[in-house]
Amino acid sequence: MSEISIVDNVLQLLKQNTKFTGSSHLFKFYDKLNTFYGTHENFSVCNEENNLVVQSCPAIEEIMENWDDGILSLFNSPDIDSSKLCDYTFYWLYGKLVEYNFKISNISLVYNKLSSFMKDKCFKGKDEIFYIKKVYDLKELKNKKELYDFVEYSKYLKDIWNDGIGDNKKKYCGYTKYIFELYKEMERKNVHQYISMK
Numbered sequence: 568m569s570e571i572s573i574v575d576n577v578l579q580l581l582k583q584n585t586k587f588t589g590s591s592h593l594f595k596f597y598d599k600l601n602t603f604y605g606t607h608e609n610f611s612v613c614n615e616e617n618n619l620v621v622q623s624c625p626a627i628e629e630i631m632e633n634w635d636d637g638i639l640s641l642f643n644s645p646d647i648d649s650s651k652l653c654d655y656t657f658y659w660l661y662g663k664l665v666e667y668n669f670k671i672s673n674i675s676l677v678y679n680k681l682s683s684f685m686k687d688k689c690f691k692g693k694d695e696i697f698y699i700k701k702v703y704d705l706k707e708l709k710n711k712k713e714l715y716d717f718v719e720y721s722k723y724l725k726d727i728w729n730d731g732i733g734d735n736k737k738k739y740c741g742y743t744k745y746i747f748e749l750y751k752e753m754e755r756k757n758v759h760q761y762i763s764m765k
Contacts, residue, residue, distance in 0.1 A: 574713055577742040580735055581720065584727055592647050593719040596655045597662075599641060604629055626663075627677065630656065631684045653689030654715075661712040664705065671703050710749055717746040 581587045604626035702708050
């Protein structure tokens with residue numbers, strides 16, 4: 568079983584678990600954004616070049632236009648604040664950039680398009696955090712999203728493991744092992760980059 572299929576298998580299992588789908592804010596958020604904005608047509612044009620200019624990106628434009636009345640009102644809850652919704656949006660976007668295999672130049676243009684919006688809505692007075700969240704390497708985007716999703720989902724996994732059948736427990740265990748290995752790999756890479764900068 569490959570690493571990608573471990574993540575995909577577990578996500579499919581989680582989607583079938585009503586306790587998870589009803590409780591996980593991140594899952595509900597991704598599901599709504601995928602329903603409203605995540606279609607192929609909305610994102611494929613964002614990665615096409617026409618006369619060396621990236622086409623307008625309807626999904627991103629709609630999210631920005633509908634932030635207050637759409638995203639914030641849909642997910643208004645005492646359990647979740649607007650900064651968490653900003654994080655969810657970034658990680659959802661990371662997934663779309665990977666899914667549609669965005670070129671680095673187009674990732675940069677997407678970030679530039681979002682820059683003033685995200686600074687005003689999500690990172691007011693926290694510019695250093697905003698710039699940390701900009702990632703251009705597709706593998707790193709994928710890794711960061713998988714790790715973030717696991718951390719957000721982990722509070723539900725323990726209950727699901729206890730309720731699950733044997734084969735599913737093996738899949739959840741494989742998923743957890745994969746994520747821990749991914750974390751160690753990312754940590755090693757960061758330490759190596761830090762040492763090489765000295």
